[in-house]
Amino acid sequence: MTATNNIVSIRRRRTKSVGVEGRGMYDRIVIAVDGSDEAERAAERGLEFARVFDAAVDVVYVVEWKSLRLARSADEKARLRECGETVLEEIEELASAIDRPITTELTEGKPALRIAEYAAERDAGLIVVGRQGLTGFGKRLLGGVMEQLLHRSDVPVFVVPKGASDATADYSDLLVPTDGSEIAADAARHGAAVAQGYGSTVHVLNVVDLQAAGGAFDAGGLGREFIDRLEANGEGIVEDAATEIGDEGPDVTTAVVRMTSFDGIAAGVREYVDDTDIDLVVMGARGRSNLGRRVLGSVTSSLLRTLDVPVLVVTRSSR
Numbered sequence: 001m002t003a004t005n006n007i008v009s010i011r012r013r014r015t016k017s018v019g020v021e022g023r024g025m026y027d028r029i030v031i032a033v034d035g036s037d038e039a040e041r042a043a044e045r046g047l048e049f050a051r052v053f054d055a056a057v058d059v060v061y062v063v064e065w066k067s068l069r070l071a072r073s074a075d076e077k078a079r080l081r082e083c084g085e086t087v088l089e090e091i092e093e094l095a096s097a098i099d100r101p102i103t104t105e106l107t108e109g110k111p112a113l114r115i116a117e118y119a120a121e122r123d124a125g126l127i128v129v130g131r132q133g134l135t136g137f138g139k140r141l142l143g144g145v146m147e148q149l150l151h152r153s154d155v156p157v158f159v160v161p162k163g164a165s166d167a168t169a170d171y172s173d174l175l176v177p178t179d180g181s182e183i184a185a186d187a188a189r190h191g192a193a194v195a196q197g198y199g200s201t202v203h204v205l206n207v208v209d210l211q212a213a214g215g216a217f218d219a220g221g222l223g224r225e226f227i228d229r230l231e232a233n234g235e236g237i238v239e240d241a242a243t244e245i246g247d248e249g250p251d252v253t254t255a256v257v258r259m260t261s262f263d264g265i266a267a268g269v270r271e272y273v274d275d276t277d278i279d280l281v282v283m284g285a286r287g288r289s290n291l292g293r294r295v296l297g298s299v300t301s302s303l304l305r306t307l308d309v310p311v312l313v314v315t316r317s318s319r
Contacts, residue, residue, distance in 0.1 A: 006268070008208065008231045008256040025193045026053040030124040030155075032060050032115045035087040038130030042160035043091050045169070045310060046128030047100050049158070052197045055125070057102040059091050060118050062111040081106065112148030119155045126312075127153060131161040131304065147301065150285055154316045156190060163308035171198040174280040177205045177269050177299075180237040183284030183317040188241045190314055191282035195250035203276060204241045204254045206234035207268030211260050231256060266302040273307060282312040 031046040033039040043059065050057045061084040071077045088104040095102045107114055119127050129146055150157055176191040178184040188204065195202045208230045238254035245252055259268040273281065286297040304311055 006258045006271075008258050009235055010253065010255040012251070012253045025190065026050075026055050026125045028056045028058065028122055028124045029053075029126045029128060030058045030060060030115070030119045030122060031091070031128045032062070032111075032149075033087055033091055034061065034111075034130075035083065036130060036132065038132045038160070038162045039087075040090070040094075040130075041162065041164060042128050042130035042158075043094060045160045045164065046158065047095055047098060047102075048169075049126075049128070051098060051100055057095070057100065058105060058118070058122050058124070059088060059095075059102050060105045060107060060115060061085075061088050062114045063106065063108045064111060065109055068108065111145045112152055115145075115149055116153040116155070119153060124155050126158055127155050128158045128160065131159050146304070150300075150313055150315055156315060157313045158310060159304055159313060160310045161308055164310055169279055171195075171200050171279045173203060173276060173278050174198075174200045174282060175203045175205060175269070175273060175276075175278040176241060177207065177265075177281070177283050178237055178241045179206065179265075180233075180240065181284060181286075181317075183286065183314055185241065185244050186317050187282050187284045187312075187314040188244045190312060192245040192249045194280065194282065194312065199250075200279075201251045201253060202245060202249075203272070203278065204238045204245075204252060205269065205272055206237045206256045207265045208234050208256060208258045209264035209268075210258060211264050227258075231258065263302060265299045266306070269299070269303055270306060273309060278309060280310050280312065281307060283314070284317075285313050285315045 026049070029046055029050050031043050033043055047057065063080050063084050067080055068077050071080060084106045088106060092102060092104060105118065107118065115127060127149065129149065131146060146159060171194060174191055174195055176188050178188060191202050194200065210227065234256040238256060242252045242254050255272065257268050257272060259265070261267045269281070272278070281303065283300060285300050300313060
């Protein structure tokens with residue numbers, strides 16, 4: 001089944017755009033690069049994002065301590081650092097092509113920790129990374145540096161997958177999945193800021209996970225009344241998120257979908273992304289399910305591995 005067949009409710013509201021509030025939210029962006037194709041694609045997206053929000057840009061390359069320790073000579077260590085300098089020069093050329101000034105930094109350490117520290121030192125509002133990358137010796141880091149960064153950083157992380165389209169994407173439709181948690185409400189505000197910058201429609205989605213709900217009971221099934229309560233709760237959650245975005249913000253579409261698959265919430269989000277041609281997902285790093293359990297950590301992890309559109313992950317609640 002597709003998300004279309006599982007839709008419980010969908011509502012659209014027309015609102016009035018009032019400028020780019022995101023310029024205060026994203027006035028400095030850190031782009032982390034490592035020489036991979038994925039990181040270059042992320043840098044292109046990050047530079048375009050910075051252009052829209054008139055943000056200062058810092059580009060950082062981290063030479064891994066592990067790679068330096070394993071280097072067998074001073075010349076090998078020098079080559080590792082020279083590789084980083086070359087990568088930074090390539091990003092400078094990309095930035096120059098769109099007339100975007102940047103600052104570059106070659107540093108050393110554990111990549112996820114050093115990137116998070118550097119973003120904090122620079123008082124950045126956003127970190128941009130590729131979904132896959134390379135270590136100093138060419139090993140894949142899928143689920144490595146990226147996920148460590150999501151755990152360590154207080155700064156939202158913009159994750160660009162290898163399959164993302166080119167940097168001219170306009171994010172005309174962006175999705176905010178919400179479970180009613182505080183961090184999901186923060187994600188809604190970030191979604192609104194991006195939408196105002198790009199003139200996007202914001203889709204606010206709640207997925208009712210019937211399989212997870214059924215797991216809380218021994219009776220072997222859910223009654224219609226209980227399902228109705230779950231769906232009504234979902235409708236309340238998306239309306240609250242739409243209110244968080246505000247009547248003076250971007251156009252908003254709210255939707256509640258019902259899923260029964262093993263990977264219920266993540267599957268519902270993926271199918272909604274495919275069915276409605278979503279260009280960007282903005283979500284919290286973790287949250288709670290319809291029954292109050294903390295589940296968005298696993299949902300976010302699943303989506304980051306499987307979506308072919310960028311995901312802006314809000315890592316900490318500001319409340």
